Amino acid sequence: MNKKIKTYSFGMKKKITFIQACIGDFDTYIFDEPTSGVDVESATVMMTIISEICSKGAAVLLTSHNLEELEQVSDYVYFLKNGVIESEGTVNDLLTKQDDQKKQPYVVVPLDMAELTHYLNNHYHDDYSRYDSHIAVYVDDCVQGSALLKELVQNDIDIVAFYQRQSNLKETLFGSDVDETLDIKQS
The missing domain is CATH 3.30.70 (Alpha-Beta Plaits)
Incomplete structure (x- = not known):
C-alpha cells in the first residue's frame, strides 16, 4: 500500500496498466503487447480476460509478437513486415491456405x-x-x-x-x- 508504482518490476507495471485498461465497460479496447514481460500464469489470465471482453461484443485491437496468443484470441489477423501488411485473414483461413500449399x-x-x-x-x-x-x-x-x-x-x-x-x-x-x-x- 505504501510502495510507489515506479519501484515495481516491469512485469508488475504491465499488469497494473492492463488492469487499468480493463476497468469500465467500453466498446473498444487497445492492447499493445499486453503480456510481454509478464509471467506465464498472469499472461494466461490476461488472455482469458481479453477473450471475455471479445465475447461481450467489444472490439479489441491486440498487437503482439506472441503468435500462440494471437492464434487463441484473434478473429482476424494482420501480419506486418516493414510497416506493410504482408498477409491477413482469419486464423483458420491463414492456416488452411498454408496447409493447401504443401x-x-x-x-x-x-x-x-x-x-x-x-x-x-x-x-x-x-x-x-x-x-x-x-x-x-x-x-x-x-x-x-x-x-x-x-x-x-x-x-x-x-x-x-x-x-x-x-x-x-x-x-x-x-x-x-x-x-x-x-x-x-x-x-
Missing part, C-alpha cells in the same frame, strides 16, 4: 527406427525426415495419411504414436517445416 506431415514414433526407416526408403523415398525419436512422413492429405498408417500396421511395424502435425501461425508466417521442435504426443 504436403501434410504425419509424425510416426516407431518402436524400431531402423525397421521403419527401411520400409520408408523402399516406399516413400524422399517424402520423410528422420529425427532422434520420430519420423515425419509427408503426404498430400489425410486420406494418404490414413493409408500410410494402414500400410504400417499391415507390414507389422509397431507404432508408439501417430498423428498429423497441425500448422500454426508461426509456420504460416515464417514457412518453417516440421523439425526437431515437434512435441511427441501419444495418440
Whole structure:
C-alpha cells in the first residue's frame, strides 16, 4: 500500500496498466503487447480476460509478437513486415491456405527406427525426415495419411504414436517445416 508504482518490476507495471485498461465497460479496447514481460500464469489470465471482453461484443485491437496468443484470441489477423501488411485473414483461413500449399506431415514414433526407416526408403523415398525419436512422413492429405498408417500396421511395424502435425501461425508466417521442435504426443 505504501510502495510507489515506479519501484515495481516491469512485469508488475504491465499488469497494473492492463488492469487499468480493463476497468469500465467500453466498446473498444487497445492492447499493445499486453503480456510481454509478464509471467506465464498472469499472461494466461490476461488472455482469458481479453477473450471475455471479445465475447461481450467489444472490439479489441491486440498487437503482439506472441503468435500462440494471437492464434487463441484473434478473429482476424494482420501480419506486418516493414510497416506493410504482408498477409491477413482469419486464423483458420491463414492456416488452411498454408496447409493447401504443401504436403501434410504425419509424425510416426516407431518402436524400431531402423525397421521403419527401411520400409520408408523402399516406399516413400524422399517424402520423410528422420529425427532422434520420430519420423515425419509427408503426404498430400489425410486420406494418404490414413493409408500410410494402414500400410504400417499391415507390414507389422509397431507404432508408439501417430498423428498429423497441425500448422500454426508461426509456420504460416515464417514457412518453417516440421523439425526437431515437434512435441511427441501419444495418440
